[in-house]
Amino acid sequence: MKIAKIEQFFPRPRMRLVKITTDNGLVGWGESTLEGKPKSTMGAVDELSEYLVGKDPLLIEHHWQHIYRSAFFRGGAILMSALSGIDQALWDIAGKHYGVPIYKLLGGPVRDRVRVYAHWGIRDLSDEGKATAKERLDYLQKTGGYMAFKSGPAGKWRAHEPPARIDQFVEAAYTMREWVGPEVELCFDFHGKMTPALAIEICHEIKGMRPMFVEEPVPQENVDALKLVADHVPFPIATGERLLSRWEFRRLFEIQACAYIQPDGSHAGGISELKRIANMAEVYYMHIMPHCAIGPVALSACMHVDAAVPNFLIQESVGPDWLMDVAQPAWRVKDGYIELPTVPGLGIEVDEAEAAKMATYREELGGEHFYDDDGSVADW
Numbered sequence: 001m002k003i004a005k006i007e008q009f010f011p012r013p014r015m016r017l018v019k020i021t022t023d024n025g026l027v028g029w030g031e032s033t034l035e036g037k038p039k040s041t042m043g044a045v046d047e048l049s050e051y052l053v054g055k056d057p058l059l060i061e062h063h064w065q066h067i068y069r070s071a072f073f074r075g076g077a078i079l080m081s082a083l084s085g086i087d088q089a090l091w092d093i094a095g096k097h098y099g100v101p102i103y104k105l106l107g108g109p110v111r112d113r114v115r116v117y118a119h120w121g122i123r124d125l126s127d128e129g130k131a132t133a134k135e136r137l138d139y140l141q142k143t144g145g146y147m148a149f150k151s152g153p154a155g156k157w158r159a160h161e162p163p164a165r166i167d168q169f170v171e172a173a174y175t176m177r178e179w180v181g182p183e184v185e186l187c188f189d190f191h192g193k194m195t196p197a198l199a200i201e202i203c204h205e206i207k208g209m210r211p212m213f214v215e216e217p218v219p220q221e222n223v224d225a226l227k228l229v230a231d232h233v234p235f236p237i238a239t240g241e242r243l244l245s246r247w248e249f250r251r252l253f254e255i256q257a258c259a260y261i262q263p264d265g266s267h268a269g270g271i272s273e274l275k276r277i278a279n280m281a282e283v284y285y286m287h288i289m290p291h292c293a294i295g296p297v298a299l300s301a302c303m304h305v306d307a308a309v310p311n312f313l314i315q316e317s318v319g320p321d322w323l324m325d326v327a328q329p330a331w332r333v334k335d336g337y338i339e340l341p342t343v344p345g346l347g348i349e350v351d352e353a354e355a356a357k358m359a360t361y362r363e364e365l366g367g368e369h370f371y372d373d374d375g376s377v378a379d380w
């Protein structure tokens with residue numbers, strides 16, 4: 001069996017798909033979305049296609065090593081996202097070739113279902129804002145029975161903010177707890193836009209509503225700053241969606257900088273590298289909660305690893321039908337869990353007519369530029 005063709009699709013903002021077809025007609029899908037960089041990963045996949053066409057698709061590890069090492073410069077978000085999409089598609093082909101779901105090729109499932117959370121929160125405390133939030137909560141609970149939700153402090157945050165600004169977020173967090181009760185987990189993504197001092201201050205303000213974790217309290221580059229936050233906060237701290245490959249997680253592990261890690265199956269190096277990062281994390285008693293704010297192809301890729309590693313805690317998803325008009329998974333969310341699919345490969349059917357409707361680069365890039373009141377660049 002040889003790789004015959006590699007195609008790419010860009011059907012929606014935040015959704016780039018890689019399709020690998022073999023000379024005997026097997027098709028593998030992967031997701032190589034790199035948010036906010038619509039053209040870059042597609043260019044990288046194009047370059048890598050020249051190497052892959054004509055090769056045996058089952059030599060997944062060999063191709064991973066070639067792509068990662070052979071062009072001298074290693075890593076980085078563009079190469080690693082391209083590699084991730086290709087790796088997922090190769091695993092999809094392997095599953096279909098052997099007639100089993102991918103998790104069976106990763107050592108077999110260690111659980112029957114995969115716990116998942118959805119994006120939900122109160123971002124606006126006006127009556128209107130609360131009504132919208134309530135509607136979304138009812139929808140998520142009714143459609144998927146979700147028992148865990150993630151939100152975050154909206155907008156721009158300077159190095160410090162006056163009490164009114166902080167109190168607004170704190171009030172929203174406590175209101176969320178009041179609405180969902182003590183059986184439900186609530187977590188907050190600070191999106192790497194705080195300083196360590198401000199993150200610690202806000203975490204202390206919300207500790208009484210018992211969050212499951214706070215994510216990316218500070219940006220990802222300095223894990224010592226992350227450890228400073230974790231050491232001063234009495235509940236779990238998480239990070240990792242912007243750390244790529246085992247090598248970028250290494251120091252975080254060694255200094256035990258946080259409680260949980262969130263590698264992304266479409267950025268960190270695909271199914272292959274997500275599994276290896278999870279296995280490394282096990283040594284440090286850290287659980288994985290794979291990051292996934294993109295489509296169902298990427299979510300399915302994470303789910304196969306979640307099924308096969310012991311130190312898995314919960315899987316991120318945006319919601320029950322996010323981007324599913326393009327790609328339909330062979331699973332649904334029920335009672336807050338994904339039941340493991342039994343179909344071979346990734347378990348994804350892509351609607352190619354939908355996938356072929358190209359989004360515009362401008363659609364993806366629009367609106368994501370943040371500036372403070374003084375005109376300086378802010379994190380979003």
Ligand SMILES: [Mg+2]
Pocket residue numbers: 189191215216241
């Ligand atoms: Mg995040």
